[in-house]
Amino acid sequence: MLRKFYLLFFFIVAVFSSTLKVKAQEYSLIAAAGQKVYVPITATNVKGKMNITNYGRPAINNFDYTLSFNGTELYSKHYVLPQALNRYDDATIEIDVPPYTELGEDELIFTITKVNGTRNNATVNYSTLPRVTVTKVPHRRxxxxxxxxxxxxxxxxxxxxxxxxxxxxxxxxxxxxxxxxxxxxxxxxxxxxxxxxxxxxxxxxxxxxxxxxxxxxxxxxxxxxxxxxxxxxxxxxxxxxxxxxxxxxxxxxxxxxxxxxxxxxxxxxxxxxxxxxxxxxxxxxxxxxxxxxxxxxxxxxxxxxxxxxxxxxxxxxxxxxxxxxxxxxxxxxxxxxxxxxxxxxxxxxxxxxxxxxxxxxxxxxxxxxxxxxxxxxxxxxxxxxxxxxxxxxxxxxxxxxRVVETARYALDGRRITAPQKGINLVKFSDGSVRKEVVTQ
CATH class of the missing domain: 2.60.40.10 (Immunoglobulins)
Known part of the structure; x- marks a missing residue:
């Protein structure tokens, strides 16, 4: 009877130790919400930034991810980190972000599917990436x-x-x-x-x-x-x-x-x-x-x-x-x-x-x-x-x-020295002419 007890005890210890070992090797790579990225509608793609953090015990050298929009996968890629990511370390990575077919704002879904070639065991393995499709990227001051x-x-x-x-x-x-x-x-x-x-x-x-x-x-x-x-x-x-x-x-x-x-x-x-x-x-x-x-x-x-x-x-x-x-x-x-x-x-x-x-x-x-x-x-x-x-x-x-304004005209062709309410025709130093709506 005592022998059976010890056999059962050692069996439980072995199973528990094995479970700990498996848990210790589980990978958990989590992404935070990405920074808003502006993408010209005429571009193939631009670089967007995502921040990732290793919450697992093993170091991470590479991972696989997908980028999706409205439930449709846009692409999947394998990413090799320039240096190993240890536990609780984070890093900012760049990913390709394509434009949408129309101007406007939306959200992409960035999902980390595999870590070091095995399944990503993070409780939440995805995050959002705000995307703004524009005609050109504005200059921010x-x-x-x-x-x-x-x-x-x-x-x-x-x-x-x-x-x-x-x-x-x-x-x-x-x-x-x-x-x-x-x-x-x-x-x-x-x-x-x-x-x-x-x-x-x-x-x-x-x-x-x-x-x-x-x-x-x-x-x-x-x-x-x-x-x-x-x-x-x-x-x-x-x-x-x-x-x-x-x-x-x-x-x-x-x-x-x-x-x-x-x-x-x-x-x-x-x-x-x-x-x-x-x-x-x-x-x-x-x-x-x-x-x-x-x-x-x-x-x-x-x-x-x-x-x-x-x-x-x-x-x-x-x-x-x-x-x-x-x-x-x-x-x-x-x-x-x-x-x-x-x-x-x-x-x-x-x-x-x-x-x-x-x-x-x-x-x-x-x-x-x-x-x-x-x-x-x-x-x-x-x-x-x-x-x-x-x-x-x-x-x-x-x-x-730098292209600058050289002349300004009213819609009837009359040259004016300052903006006037309505539609103005503005000539620039590169020879181009553009309509401009003056609200006041």
């Missing part, structure tokens, strides 16, 4: 609003972050330095007063009004934000009147897919670069702070500077603004048609009354397109200001070879 002040000794870290992004990303970065401190801050922007009232700590830096930046540099955050893409392209021109008192701003927005609704508003911000004064004193807590040395050359400047910096050059300073609290709506009309530009004019008035302006030649106009449902900035642009009676686009981002 990123806005950072820095709430700062000369009296704020912590604010140099924000100034350094802004300068670092400007130097690294050029025209893809649109910075707005919002100085606070009514009555004693020489660069205080009255038009941002309502936004300033909501700020509790300085500096506060918001990226596209969708996330707060907290570190000394934000290159990772910037690239993540830019990679989210946009539904539309936005460009603009700006022109002084004869007296250089008012600025006529002409944004032009071109969506790259059809949309039934238009929940969008605009904000217009006038900024100036290179503002300085020998009497201005910037407090600087980073003076001598060797712990942050080497993070960026822009931050190193403040480490090496005195605790009070006189005559500091201030860039991207907000001088005047409209729509930064409540966006200006009614400028984009629905339904939106792909590749049909919509433009309007907006006048920034009485600029000469802004006594803080130092050099009108260093002024620029920034235009934000804001989603009024989320409050987030979906795209933006920045342009220089041309003298009265010129007609070319004066975008700061235009470079040699």
């Amino acid at each position: 990123v806005v950072v609003e820095d709430y700062t002040a000369m009296w704020c000794r912590y604010c140099p870290r924000g100034i350094a972050l802004m300068e670092n992004l400007a130097h690294k990303y050029g025209d893809d970065f649109i910075g707005i330095a919002v100085h606070t401190g009514r009555g004693y801050e020489p660069l205080y922007c009255e038009d941002y007063a309502w936004n300033i009232a909501e700020i509790k700590n300085y500096p506060t830096l918001t990226m596209n009004r969708s996330r707060i930046l907290s570190s000394y540099i934000a290159q990772t955050e910037f690239e993540e934000e830019r990679s989210k893409g946009a539904y539309m392209d936005i460009e603009a021109s700006a022109m002084w009147d004869k007296e250089k008192n008012n600025i006529t701003v002409t944004p032009r927005v071109t969506f790259r897919l059809n949309r039934k609704e238009a929940p969008y508003g605009f904000a217009y911000v006038l900024t100036e670069d290179g503002m300085s004064n020998p009497r201005w004193a910037q407090a600087n807590i980073e003076s001598g702070n060797t712990e942050v040395r080497g993070i960026s050359s822009e931050l190193d400047y403040f480490v090496d500077a005195a605790s009070t910096i006189y005559n500091l050059k201030n860039n991207s300073v907000a001088i005047a603004a409209e729509g930064v609290k409540n966006p200006v709506t009614g400028k984009i009309t629905a339904p939106i048609k792909a590749d049909e530009p919509q433009s309007h004019t907006f006048i920034l008035q009485n600029i000469s009354n802004k006594s803080m302006i130092q050099d009108k030649s260093k002024l620029s106009v920034c235009i934000f397109l804001i989603n009024t449902e989320t409050g987030y900035i979906e795209n933006a642009t920045k342009c220089a200001i041309s003298d009265f009676n010129t007609t070319g686009i004066s975008s700061l981002s235009q470079g040699e070879g």
